[in-house]
Amino acid sequence: MTETTPNDLIDLEVSKDTWPKSMLAWIFLGIVSIILFAIRSDFGWIVSFPEKWVLPFAEWINLFMNWFIDANKAAFRFFAKVLTFPMDALRTSLIWLPWPAVLIAFCATAHSAGGWRLMIFTLSAFGYILVFGYWVPTMATLALVFLSVPLSVLIGLFIGVATFASHRTERLVMPMLDVMQTFPTFAYLIPILFLMGFGPVVGLVASAIYAMPPMVRNVVLGLRRVAPEVVESGVMSGATPLQLLWTVRLPAAMPTIMIGINQSTMAAFSMIIIASVIGGSADIGWEVLSAMRKAAFGQSFLAGIVIALMAMVMDRISRGFALRHTLAHNGPESFITRNQLIISVLCLMIVFIVLAQFFQSLKEFPEVWVINPARYLNDAVDYVISEYSGILDAIKNSFLIYFLLPIRLGLENSVKPFTWGFELNNTFIAYYLTLCIAVAASLWRLWGWHAVVGIVIIAVFYYYGTTGLPWPLFIAFVTLLAFQVAGFNLAVFAFLGLIFMLLSGFWPQVMRSVYLCGAAVFFAFSLGFLFGICAAMNDRFSVFIRPINDTLQTMPLFVFLIPVIMFFQIGDFPAMLAIIMYAIVPAIRYTEHGIRNINPSTLEAAEAQGCTKIQKLFHVQLPLALPEIMLGLNQTIIFSLAMLVIAALVGTKGLGQSVYVALSSGNVGNGIIAGLSIAIIAMIADKIIQAWANKKKKELGLI
């Protein structure tokens, strides 16, 4: 080191005699790992956990479930029957209603939620559904949504208020919400299927449960955010505790609660689509899947668009109501003037119902008006695939060979003459080592020993692959990370969670999932980070990318599979693409938000000192936005784990597949354990990153 600034001197002095304890821990872990790698060929159990050590958690759960189902089956079946009545009634009446009447009702709702533009959008969305002949399955899906959303909103409101009111309830409910929101959608269905039997009612119950956590969270958040003075003024006005809740707290929290309803609606819709995939009921999700199974991509694409359109319409309408300011009541008005719109809409609907008795074309959308361009679409897709198959294959293969395979199997097993073009030899390993050391050294100068540890870990992963890692090493690595970032409690949680996965015999699947998610997160986050920076620096790009993000975020996960299957068939690569498409959104959003929300006076100070744009970005904006950006990474991980299970439909292996197999073979225990494993991974990642971001924010004085 030729130049030493005073700062460097201080660093050196500290590190000379007292090495940071945390660094020693990592060095120790490194030594352990070298030993483990050295002896792994002699002790096979270090890498693959022996079958005979596995504890039969799944069987215990199955035994319990069998007992539980035997004891309570009648009750649950009865409950399902009870729910079937309103559902069937709603479904039949929605289908029975003449299509113009439904159209009018939706357009009026859209208009009062978001004005003319939203109404025209709704009109064209429903026009598409009519013209392409998806009216009946769409109505069937809507019937489920209309029933499940009020259910989860009401229950969510109740639980939210209870959670707000009592600390004891809060301590019980909050961790449950964590699990519920990270527990994969498919895994929800398994116990419900068992208790209620097949049929659309499963979708109803599952979606009502699945859609509840966002409602509860927003209710609690909204109630907490009510300004203390507003509550005090309510008390001073002489409100009883109940009056305080109904006339002060809940109305004042309404904007946040409405956002909860919006999120609930979208979650319910997403779940209903997935449930219909399983349940085989005649609604729009089933249309997509059955078309996909027949490799009729045209049809599945057209039906997929229906799902996308419905998601957008529902999102815009419920968000419109959430953002709309409460209307003023100017003094006492008559019932009719206050409800003018509703009454006139109802009148119009009745007119059409009456007319429909005389004109068949109003009752059912005439078959002859329906267009079916699926065949042309199929042809077009076929044409694209055959014309560009060389390029598509090249993309897919190079990703597989240079990226996915090494992460899964490690360089040591994937560098073969028919993949990389040569056998793994010492020269190659020497090059690899040199490269790693060079990168580590340069990063050390920039960011210190943390960066070196990071690089070493990545290099080890890439060389040995996730499936070649000794499990004690992986567990030690995660536990140490959790301990250093988030403290003792999380380290215990992470350790026990990983041991649970290991003992339940799901370790290979866990590592398979870690591999696929890791790869997808890497791309989604890097790309999203770059896009986010662009969006933060360039207003026009930001305006361009925002509606795309909105759309991607509202899509039911299932929709992402359609385009990737169309072009890349099945396997890890299309699955990764689907995950990336969904998980890239938070990376973009949080990066942009983090950079844009930096205190403007800090930026002014930087500019006043003569920062160039690039200097400003690297020395001011990115360091200050880092905690927020890391929260984006957190969301990216959680999103990709959510998508992982859906991606199992395109033939990936791992926990997603386990859930899917458990679902079709009716193995409740396996389903729950695989689902729980995904939830545990998500929670560990979530807690570690949150803790890190909070620590960093405190250091930067942002909170």
Add this chain to the structure above:
Amino acid sequence: MYGPTAQRSFIQKASTSELNKGLEKLVAHEAHVGAVCNVSFDIHEGEIFVIMGLSGSGKSTIVRCLSRLVEPTAGKVLFDGKDLLKASGSEMIEIRRHKMGMVFQNFGLMPHLNVINNVAFPLRLQGIGRLERENRAREIIKLVGLEGRETSFPRELSGGQQQRVGIARSLAVEPEIWFLDEPFSSLDPLIRSQMQEEFVRLQKLLNKTIVFITHDFLEAIKLADRIAIMKEGRIVQIGTPADVVMKPVDSYVTKFTKDVPRVKIIRAKDCMETSGLSDISKDSIKVKSDATLEEIIHKLANTKKECCVLNSEGKIIGRISAETVVDALAAGDSR
């Protein structure tokens, strides 16, 4: 008193001296913060009692103890001869519904209600019918000068207007005692002084018993009948504005009084001499006893003699000279 064992330590201890000893001990211990300690005062009917202190001095806690928004750890709040701390939940609700009104620093308006519904809110809680409560609300809205904004929502109003709504709401139930917690602190200086004048006008009209919290000494001086100055949870001095200005008890109070325009605060009755009234010549200039020095000073300058001070019935109760005025203006000032 805030802290983990606050309740346990104090609720049973009856004697005050024992209480104080315990307080000191607990405050010294870090787990507890004594927000307000050993504070005791009377508020007279129809007076404006101002509690003045810097932030963190416990003034807001006091007013919340009086209205039981905050439960005091120990002590008594007597209202109409009854200890409010012993009142049950429903009794307290009744008292708040009919006898107390409160105005908040950040207004505390219901964001989902328009002006008229905000003002009528306490009446609605009592179950008064829509027409009756809206008529009542309209009257008060007129009183605070907000006519024409009845259907606006709080977010559409300026800070000054929002506080007028807050004032109107607190007056809707015709309270006997009116708490104002820094009502004008979050307003711009110009609006603030305008609202202070409005407040004085209203009080002349309504003649309520008022507890007014502020961190602004000038505001306190301007509005108060009596002031309590607080520091670190204790009352340093209680007295009329003139008392505080002329006889500050310690250097802490002196710091506040330094920049006060004394001529506007001190009145003739505060500094007049009451001895030797018979010596006064009948033709000397007469001043009223509650005239401020500012009003007297030019008369004294003109006559160069003594003036006689008359009370409201026209009787001579004292005499005042240029010399006494100068003494009064210099009093309590150690410079």
